Amino acid sequence: MGMDKFSANGEGKASEYLYPPEILKRLDFSNSPAIFKPKISATQPGEDWMVVRPLQRSDYDKGFLQLLGQLTSVGNVTRKQFDERFTQMKQSGGYYVTVIEDTRSSKIIGAATLTIEQKFIHNCSFRGRLEDVVVNDTYRGKQLGKLIVVTVSLLAQELGCYKMSLDCKDKLIKFYETLGYKMEPGNSNAMNMRFDDPS
């Protein structure tokens, strides 16, 4: 894809963010029940070579899709496909794909997505969803899973969601409980219908 489609105002530039990075500075980590030892946050992630920020177009070249591949099947997504999906997400609004970059290697080492669904119920409210959480497991012990999940959870609250939801595996229930998520008795069943092989 040529640079000719890129506009002067930053839209379409490699450095373009999916959402305004300033929002992340407003998050108050003391509002989360999560316990960080040592204390870290989106703006102070614990290492000076680490940054928590919105997805950028240039993350196609920083291993973002390869990291997602540690979570599930991604397939052979071309730069054009990535770029188009990025544009569509931005136009639709409500997509808060958030990443952790190791700036020494220019690699994405953690990611989580908050999507915001518009509702009529609860006074035309918003519901947040946590999706596609993944951390490069060579960075264990740096609380990055906790960091990225708490970041997008606080983001959901900051953006006015009345609740934030996730589906998870049995072995992750305890982890999410420490971050403030709960199983609601009698109402905690995630069901799926699959239409085809997502390969």
Added chain:
Amino acid sequence: MGMDKFSANGEGKASEYLYPPEILKRLDFSNSPAIFKPKISATQPGEDWMVVRPLQRSDYDKGFLQLLGQLTSVGNVTRKQFDERFTQMKQSGGYYVTVIEDTRSSKIIGAATLTIEQKFIHNCSFRGRLEDVVVNDTYRGKQLGKLIVVTVSLLAQELGCYKMSLDCKDKLIKFYETLGYKMEPGNSNAMNMRFDDPS
């Protein structure tokens, strides 16, 4: 709200649909594992006074919000709020609020929402979600719950989703299983974090 904001091309008119109603004609109910006795479908819902269609702006006056109120707290949503949310959903795309109307009384008697989430995973695929399913319980015995859920599930498939998901109460698991939804062993936990009272 005055009529002056309504444009000539149908946008903003009371009859305006949230999504093109023609899509519903393309759904093949023989693709669903659901068993209807007698056989009904979105285009042949079983009674000539019943119609399955996308949400319209005029549904504010047809009891749509009151029906949602049978499901959960809706609050006092003004016509302006409803209209703005309708417009925002249409602009964002991915919102398929679908209703059943009793055309004798001009009342909405059933509703379900399909939301479509854009993904990077699975080759930049789409994930569908079933939300806010409700049927007026004075219409029991007409298979309307099954009808509205199968309609939006087939819609998700028609629109290219690789899977469709829902969260449900224990007592509804069997119902959804008859429609093709499954609990996935070890991976069927719906968790929530609530930020405030959704009154």
